[in-house]
Amino acid sequence: MTTVNNVVSREVWLAARLELLAREKAWTREGDALAAARRALPRVRIDAPYVFAGPDGERSLLDLFAGKRQLVLYHFMFDPSKDQGCRSCSFVADHFAGAQVHLAARDTALVVVSRAPLAKIAAFRARMGWTFQWLSSHGSSFNYDFGVSFDPADVAAQAVDYNYKKQAFPHPEAPGISVFVREGDAVYHTYSTYGRGFEPVMTTYAILDLTPLGRQEEGLEFPMAWVRHHDSYDGT
Template identity: 60%
Template sequence: MDRRNIVSREAWLVARKQLLAEEKALSRQRDAVSAQRRELPWVKLDKDYVLAGPDGPARLADLFAGRSQLIVYHFMFDPSWEDGCKSCSFIADNFVGGLVHLAARDVAFAVVSRAPLAKLEAFRRRMGWDFRWYSALDSDFNHDFHVSFRPEELAGGVEYNFTPGTKFPVSEAPGLSVFVRDGDDIFHTYSTYARGLDLLIGTYNYLDLTPGGRGEDGLAYAMAWVRLHDRYDPAT
């Protein structure tokens, strides 16, 4: 790594305080955007989605597990793939430890993919994850939330990240959706895709604090360096 400008402690402190002012402004802006997010209108779902889960068929309502709010991570896993997406796996590695705290705040969490349940369960065990994972193989759920694409859609351009006509290279895309349950009614309150998922990646937040940063400049794509966590060189 190239060495930066080397200065005295006093000069460093001046630069650090200048950056601190920018960081505080960013925090205030993030708080303001989060408040706007909470004020988004809701859309009542008009479908009763049924997914395949480890305990049998599960309605979307069942994923709330008695809570009023639900976060669903849309994990890229095409039925024909042997492994789940490595970038989604990178994100999923950051779920560990946080789920008990979400539950304490009336928020349920689940992961949904289109691969058959047996593949999902085998991959989950291999990765050592303990979150609930459901298959949308026989459901419109992934298609309706624009994270799975049929061949004709790929040929003509898909709707992804709220942009119709997007050229997308594969049949699956990452995303996250939020729902609220009020009695028998379920409402969609929020979805985010692409770089909107960055906030979920604790590893990125740590890397952003270092001089080397994410080290992704010059790569074929941002996460080209990422591997499934059992496929890194042991020397690393």
């Protein structure tokens, strides 16, 4: 238990809070500037005929837009040899349900893609109670082309190309977010982010960052070692 040893008067607290508020406002303005720079990135036309397996049959990348102008695609770590998805990616996915209706109101579709076969995805999706669109890219180069699946030899050599650099990565699958926009039937890739780049979608972290104990990840084997599938926490 953390010892409370920094108790002060309301006046002292207010002075400290106003000092922090100035930093928060500067951070918010920088975030706005980064978002503008992100929107201004050039785009790459996607001509590869990617095919995804879904509950209603095969779908193209264009189909995933479901008529919307924009597409946000989450690369969910689900190794084809496994029977359940990554715990950390499940933590991310738990935050999608409430966002979908609001994204749709801004002409944006949200889908999830994994390399695991559709049958495994469907079983795990049902277990988790999720309703978002989740498709399989099994048998295609999609995950490899977007930097979230790796050759086992590169994993062994600790030289996978992830997050825009060669580095060690302990798994053949990795998480990420890719964003696409369409002009008519032409699809363009505008943005991809990896590592901590998609923390903004994890609102649990944003809430914990408001608290005095924070994320409580110090001393763990890796930061998200505490995360479990939402049906696997003790006492649930």
